[in-house]
Amino acid sequence: MVNSVTKIPLAEFLAQPNIEASPAWELIDGQATQKPMPTLFHSRLQRNLVNFINRHTDQFEAVQELRCLVPPYSPVPDISVVLGDRLPDEDGPLDGAPDWLIEIRSPDQSTLDLQNKILHCLSNGTQLAWLIDLARQQVWVWQGDNLPIVYAGTDLLPTLGVLPELTVDALVAMTCR
Numbered sequence: 001m002v003n004s005v006t007k008i009p010l011a012e013f014l015a016q017p018n019i020e021a022s023p024a025w026e027l028i029d030g031q032a033t034q035k036p037m038p039t040l041f042h043s044r045l046q047r048n049l050v051n052f053i054n055r056h057t058d059q060f061e062a063v064q065e066l067r068c069l070v071p072p073y074s075p076v077p078d079i080s081v082v083l084g085d086r087l088p089d090e091d092g093p094l095d096g097a098p099d100w101l102i103e104i105r106s107p108d109q110s111t112l113d114l115q116n117k118i119l120h121c122l123s124n125g126t127q128l129a130w131l132i133d134l135a136r137q138q139v140w141v142w143q144g145d146n147l148p149i150v151y152a153g154t155d156l157l158p159t160l161g162v163l164p165e166l167t168v169d170a171l172v173a174m175t176c177r
Contacts, residue, residue, distance in 0.1 A: 008032055010072050024065055027074040028117055035076060036106040041134060041175040045104055046078055048174035053081060057161040060084065060099065067093040070124045075117050077101045081160060097121035100128040100160045107135065118142060128160050137172050 007030025016032070019025040023035040038046065046064055053062035066080040080098035088094060101121050103114050111131070118129045122142055131140040131148075139157060140148045151157055154167050 005031065010069070010074060013074060014069075020067070024067065024076040026076050026117075027072070028113070028120075030072065036108055038078075038104075038106065042078075042104050042106060044177065045132070045134070045171070045175045048177060049102065049171070050079055052166070052174070053079075053159075053163065056163045058084070059161045061087060063087070066098070068097060068121070069093050069095055070097045070121055073117070073120050075101075075121065077117075077121075078104045097124045097126040099126065100130075101126050102130045102132065104132045104134065115140075115148075128158060130157070132171070134172065134175065137168060139168050139171065 008027060010027060013019065013027040013032055016025070023037055025032055025034050050062040050064055053060065060081050061084055062079055062081045064079055065076055067074060067076050068080060074093070077098060079102035080094060081100035081102065082094060082098050086094065086096070086099070098121065101118060103118065105111060105114060114131055118131060122129055127144065129142040133140070137152060139151045141151055141158060142148045143158060151168050153169055157166050157168065157171065159166065
């Protein structure tokens with residue numbers, strides 16, 4: 001027997017109560033799923049990376065857990081880096097995909113599901129995407145239409161804007177502070 005799953009339209013999803021509960025709910029491929037609760041290391045990396053980016057650029061702003069409207073999806077990336085003039089004026093979602101999307105894979109998250117979200121955002125305006133895998137100490141990086149490149153160790157990570165050089169090792173070290 002084929003298991004049919006009902007897909008939820010974006011407008012219906014956004015009208016649901018508690019989609020902003022912690023952790024937030026996302027709509028991906030018509031399916032509403034709640035993000036996993038982050039680990040201590042995930043939370044530290046997220047906080048420290050946002051602070052690093054915001055400390056070194058005025059052009060972009062890094063925001064944790066910002067809901068984006070990228071029809072028919074409503075992703076909530078771990079970190080959205082957005083040109084300052086694109087940020088919503090009020091406490092609402094970002095209209096469109098972030099300029100730079102950063103996901104930190106949790107142990108129980110599917111890499112394929114995260115890649116699906118990233119590819120959708122890339123096809124809708126995201127210029128740069130990182131998928132950080134702390135367990136493997138690797139970062140998968142997508143730029144434009146290019147296939148992803150896997151960075152590790154002392155590899156310098158590409159960024160948007162003018163930021164100091166950042167290696168994968170330095171990124172992983174952000175989980176310890």
